[in-house]
Amino acid sequence: MSYHPEDLMLKSYVEGELDAVSALTIAVHIETCPECKRKVALFEQECGEALFSGSSEHVDHDEQVFDEIFDSIVCLEQNSEPFRMPRKPKQIEVNGKTFTLPVSLSSFVDHIGEWHSYGGKVFSAPVDIADNSRVNLMYIAEDVQIPQHTHKGLESTLVLHGSFSDENGHYQVGDFMIEDGSVKHSPTTSKGQDCLCLTVLTEPMLFTQGIARLFNRFGKGMYP
Structure with a gap:
């Protein structure tokens, strides 16, 4: 880390x-x-x-x-409810695999929406816990490169499983990054290594190379 x-x-x-x-x-x-x-x-x-x-x-x-x-x-009345056991981590499934979420994130498992697939290699599920930012779980299969992009606002990324690399470094479980519009990067997974991340975007991302720029939708950008 x-x-x-x-x-x-x-x-x-x-x-x-x-x-x-x-x-x-x-x-x-x-x-x-x-x-x-x-x-x-x-x-x-x-x-x-x-x-x-x-x-x-x-x-x-x-x-x-x-x-x-x-x-x-x-002076409070005694609570007759039974003692609550410590929280336990919950699991999620994506792309035929099962992942155990950290305890802090497991509390919000019921707020995780449906998974959307991008070409069967990148999967994204919204986590409905914020009004002023877009929170997602993002799964990237092995040996995949996401087209280069930058950010209109801030992007926070926390690696939950596996690892990925970009032009600026190699990121493993627990690594936490905040990036802004000064950064252009192409997240990439290696052969035999997939990755699950928690991402937070305050504004849409903007693709900067190739045909993927069509997703920018006339300058509005896109969310995962």
Whole structure:
């Protein structure tokens, strides 16, 4: 794993300042990334220390608020519902294969739409969890090259299974990338290696080479 969210993004995740989709991609990434999980733990510790490092006047006020919250919790009626077991990862099927989703993403398995095939080599399924961006699961079969394209907005990619390469590097499970209009790339899988990714697009992508440019639809671009 070589590609990670920037520290500023991890800190914003801890402080609850990211939008829901960005927070989800970070949560999925840190499930498999010990390095970013450690950074998040440190940022959480810093936030905790900052919270309790105020003046004594603030401490007294905080203790009073805490006591009030505690009293209100104690007064709540007991919940008769059974204890909920920890969440378990869910599975999806595409192109005749079964993949296990990360736990953070498994919560949204019911929001995954139908798979659409592009030539039987690239498959895409929408994940209906955002209004201001397009979230997709994308499966690329082995030995496939997606036509070169760029992005009108931002594209976030998180590798869930397998690997792919482009003009800028090689990406494996857990790798997280954010790209903008300054990047032109042709994602490619090697022989014997397919790839499943979670992608987030804030704007359509624009093809930059060959006949695929017809998909740009007079400058509007297209989503997967």
